[in-house]
Amino acid sequence: MDLIHTLYTRRSIRKYKMTPVPKEVITKLLEAATLAPSASNSQPWSFVVLQDTQLLKTYSDRAKELCLASIKDKPDPHNYRKILADPDFNIFYNAGTLIIIYGHEGATTFEDCSLAAQNLMLAAHAEGLGTCWIGFSIALLDNQDFKKELGIPQDSTAVAPIIVGYPELVPSSYTRNPPRILLWK
Numbered sequence: 001m002d003l004i005h006t007l008y009t010r011r012s013i014r015k016y017k018m019t020p021v022p023k024e025v026i027t028k029l030l031e032a033a034t035l036a037p038s039a040s041n042s043q044p045w046s047f048v049v050l051q052d053t054q055l056l057k058t059y060s061d062r063a064k065e066l067c068l069a070s071i072k073d074k075p076d077p078h079n080y081r082k083i084l085a086d087p088d089f090n091i092f093y094n095a096g097t098l099i100i101i102y103g104h105e106g107a108t109t110f111e112d113c114s115l116a117a118q119n120l121m122l123a124a125h126a127e128g129l130g131t132c133w134i135g136f137s138i139a140l141l142d143n144q145d146f147k148k149e150l151g152i153p154q155d156s157t158a159v160a161p162i163i164v165g166y167p168e169l170v171p172s173s174y175t176r177n178p179p180r181i182l183l184w185k
């Protein structure tokens with residue numbers, strides 16, 4: 001797929017087919033992620049791949065609890081409290097695969113890992129797969145007890161949790177504001 005077409009047609013996918021994503025396809029996506037630029041070529045990323053829908057459902061429940069606790073008493077302009085309190089809402093949208101990009105300590109960890117995440121999402125789209133970054137899951141994935149449970153180093157930071165799967169439903173259109181140009185001399 002032509003790169004510009006890939007950019008214009010990628011959407012966040014929130015409804016997936018049950019078809020599992022094969023290991024070799026996941027491996028290809030991880031490799032695409034590592035092609036991202038990083039400061040001083042530091043490549044401060046590691047990957048966790050979870051492919052168990054039932055397990056992801058339990059992680060969704062735990063993440064929702066942590067999220068609700070963290071936004072308690074805070075302004076809620078997007079009505080997240082109501083969404084997260086719904087027992088039927090799975091933050092991972094029943095996707096069969098979650099790839100988490102964990103960052104190692106460094107001055108530009110978030111920038112570097114986010115670039116890797118964008119590579120991964122675009123490569124997935126080019127392969128006919130859908131993705132969605134799940135910010136709601138960070139509260140759990142970066143929780144020290146959770147990392148201990150999964151054997152993830154305590155000094156790793158969860159940056160980009162991305163669900164992956166074959167799209168069942170692709171949103172028809174998207175809206176973007178035109179570029180806000182502050183200065184062009």
Ligand SMILES: Cc1cc2nc3c(=O)[nH]c(=O)nc-3n(C[C@H](O)[C@H](O)[C@H](O)COP(=O)(O)O)c2cc1C
Nearest residue numbers: 010011012013014091132133134135136137171174
């Ligand atoms: C940092 C970040 C966190 C996000 N967290 C969530 C999330 O928790 N749940 C969700 O459904 N979408 C999440 N998204 C997806 C955005 O809602 C989506 O990218 C945005 O609405 C634009 O739509 P598009 O990706 O289809 O162009 C997140 C995206 C980013 C970049």
